[in-house]
Amino acid sequence: xxxxxxxxxxxxxxxxxxxxxxxxxxxxxxxxxxxxxxxxxxxxxxxxxxxxxxxxxxxxxxxxxxxxxxxxxxxxxxxxxxxxxxxxxxxxxxxxxxxxxxxxxxxxxxxxxxxxxxxxxxxxxxxxxxxxxxxxxxxxxxxxxxxxxxxxxxxxxxxxxxxxxxxxxxxxxxxxxxxxxxxxxxxxxxxxxxxxxxxxxxxxxxxxxxxxxxxxxxxxxxxxxxxxxxxxxxxxxxxxxxxxxxxxxxxxxxxxxxxxxxxxxxxxxxxxxxxxxxxxxxxxxxxxxxxxxxxxxxxxxxxxxxxxxxxxxxxxxxxxxxxxxxxxxxxxxxxxxxxxxxxxxxxxxxxxxxxxxxxxxxxxxxxx
Amino acid sequence: xxxxxxxxxxxxxxxxxxxxxxxxxxxxxxxxxxxxxxxxxxxxxxxxxxxxxxxxxxxxxxxxxxxxxxxxxxxxxxxxxxxx
Numbered sequence: 001x002x003x004x005x006x007x008x009x010x011x012x013x014x015x016x017x018x019x020x021x022x023x024x025x026x027x028x029x030x031x032x033x034x035x036x037x038x039x040x041x042x043x044x045x046x047x048x049x050x051x052x053x054x055x056x057x058x059x060x061x062x063x064x065x066x067x068x069x070x071x072x073x074x075x076x077x078x079x080x081x082x083x084x085x086x087x088x089x090x091x092x093x094x095x096x097x098x099x100x101x102x103x104x105x106x107x108x109x110x111x112x113x114x115x116x117x118x119x120x121x122x123x124x125x126x127x128x129x130x131x132x133x134x135x136x137x138x139x140x141x142x143x144x145x146x147x148x149x150x151x152x153x154x155x156x157x158x159x160x161x162x163x164x165x166x167x168x169x170x171x172x173x174x175x176x177x178x179x180x181x182x183x184x185x186x187x188x189x190x191x192x193x194x195x196x197x198x199x200x201x202x203x204x205x206x207x208x209x210x211x212x213x214x215x216x217x218x219x220x221x222x223x224x225x226x227x228x229x230x231x232x233x234x235x236x237x238x239x240x241x242x243x244x245x246x247x248x249x250x251x252x253x254x255x256x257x258x259x260x261x262x263x264x265x266x267x268x269x270x271x272x273x274x275x276x277x278x279x280x281x282x283x284x285x286x287x288x289x290x291x292x293x294x295x296x297x298x299x300x301x302x303x304x305x306x307x308x309x310x311x312x313x314x315x316x317x318x319x320x321x322x323x324x325x326x327x328x329x330x331x332x333x334x335x336x337x338x339x340x341x342x343x344x345x346x347x348x349x350x351x352x353x354x355x356x357x358x359x360x361x362x363x364x365x366x367x368x
Numbered sequence: 369x370x371x372x373x374x375x376x377x378x379x380x381x382x383x384x385x386x387x388x389x390x391x392x393x394x395x396x397x398x399x400x401x402x403x404x405x406x407x408x409x410x411x412x413x414x415x416x417x418x419x420x421x422x423x424x425x426x427x428x429x430x431x432x433x434x435x436x437x438x439x440x441x442x443x444x445x446x447x448x449x450x451x452x
Contacts, residue, residue, distance in 0.1 A: 031379065032378060032379035032380075032412075034400070035398075035399050035400035035412075040398065043379045043380075043383060044383065047380060047383045047384070050380070060432065061380070061384060062380060062381070062384075220378070221378065221379060221410055222377055222378035222379070222410055222411060223377060223378075223408040223409060223410065223411070224408075224409035224410035225407065225408050225409030225410075226408055226409070230377065230378070232377060232378075232434075234380060235377070235378050235380070
């Protein structure tokens with residue numbers, strides 16, 4: 001299969017990821033719960049993962065909290081920053097992982113910046129919204145639908161300038177773009193472990209720069225005589241047994257990203273995204289492509305987008321169609337009614353993938 | 369050799385402390401904290417030679433690793449808390 005749905009999850013992981021998971025299943029017991037070798041091996045596996053993440057994202061290992069996915073981390077961040085009725089500024093390209101928790105808290109939401117690939121618009125409207133008064137801001141680093149890379153460092157600077165706490169959704173950027181917790185000064189950065197970081201599904205990371213409010217209470221293997229949760233990281237957010245085989249895989253994925261470097265991975269993905277956009281544009285489709293774009297491209301086909309994705313799947317090409325859990329982003333781009341077909345390249349992006357895709361899409365055009 | 373014990377709130381700081389001290393050339397081993405040493409229940413600690421206790425405490429502070437207490441074991445096996 002030609003897998004072009006890396007925005008949903010990375011599918012072909014480095015071989016070391018599979019090996020690390022097998023090794024953890026064979027050798028690791030419960031971390032932080034015992035002093036015997038298998039428990040300590042588990043604890044070491046988890047610490048190694050924290051250390052690698054800390055090295056990639058410029059923070060202390062204790063600030064790296066293990067979550068089950070990016071949504072989990074975003075919920076912790078939003079639960080901490082947003083009280084019922086709080087005024088919250090978001091971008092026009094947020095995923096439901098941001099908008100639904102805000103909706104559940106009955107937050108007063110201001111959507112700022114709805115022009116695709118336009119940093120001027122994003123920054124101007126974002127600053128105007130902050131000026132009017134905000135209790136918090138939550139924004140994505142990269143649109144999961146269109147691959148628009150938002151100017152998060154400048155947005156972070158604006159938040160600091162106006163004294164607004166903020167969280168970043170790094171679902172589509174972790175492993176590809178530079179993320180520096182210290183430089184950004186973010187309160188929280190949430191990310192999945194199974195996309196650009198190349199770990200298995202069921203893993204995620206939350207980088208914490210402030211005291212969080214836990215979503216879960218329970219055993220942590222620390223201060224067990226007390227009924228209050230520990231008030232220190234990472235224990236305060238890690239109640240219950242961790243997904244050690246998953247974390248072992250994530251740790252191997254992080255090692256691969258550190259070795260390859262996010263910059264090289266992004267270059268590969270962007271190069272193919274550009275070639276893909278060119279090819280689709282030549283076929284006469286409405287292709288969303290511009291400056292500040294990652295390795296993700298969306299287009300509106302000459303038929304129902306789900307039908308187009310189904311026909312491509314029949315030819316062995318995996319892409320995602322529809323609204324991609326991001327109706328707000330589609331509303332901003334004017335594609336809420338049609339949806340789009342999304343092509344998202346991964347760490348193994350190669351010209352042959354783009355060539356095969358263009359060939360199959362061309363066949364669809366001829367058939368229709 | 370006279371043994372000292374440094375206690376930590378949980379496994380993460382204890383492991384990080386072990387790595388910092390080993391990198392600094394201090395021999396130490398990680399273990400579960402004896403029950404009587406941790407009134408709040410469940411923790412991890414490092415066992416090391418008492419001659420290294422002061423420099424170890426300095427290394428840990430420098431690395432920003434929080435530890436709870438330090439003990440020395442008297443010849444009769446009874447513990448004595450150290451002020452570091």
